[in-house]
Amino acid sequence: MRGWFAGAKNDYNDFIKALLLQDVDEMNEYMNRVALSAFSFFDAAGGESADAPERFYHGFVLGLLVDLQEEYEITSNRESGFGRYDVMLEPKDRNKDAFILEFKAFRKN
Numbered sequence: 001m002r003g004w005f006a007g008a009k010n011d012y013n014d015f016i017k018a019l020l021l022q023d024v025d026e027m028n029e030y031m032n033r034v035a036l037s038a039f040s041f042f043d044a045a046g047g048e049s050a051d052a053p054e055r056f057y058h059g060f061v062l063g064l065l066v067d068l069q070e071e072y073e074i075t076s077n078r079e080s081g082f083g084r085y086d087v088m089l090e091p092k093d094r095n096k097d098a099f100i101l102e103f104k105a106f107r108k109n
Contacts, residue, residue: 054103
């Protein structure tokens with residue numbers, strides 16, 4: 001499994017490694033592992049605001065991405081086109097990929 005992340009820096013967390021490899025399934029797996037082992041219902045509960053869970057995870061992912069600030073300009077909740085993106089990572093090296101992240105809450109019935 002170590003060879004799978006060969007292109008990423010060794011000190012990055014598994015979420016960043018998966019992001020840089022554009023592996024959405026592994027990104028989701030990481031988030032699920034962390035959520036089940038560390039978060040309480042009350043951390044991400046909706047309360048009075050329906051978008052509270054999205055905001056909670058938005059902040060959590062921003063914390064995970066801070067390790068990339070030497071290689072990427074990281075911006076959050078900026079207006080773009082006809083709306084706002086959640087997080088954008090613009091590479092300082094224009095030969096690398098850029099990333100735009102959008103968070104959505106999913107409620108299972």
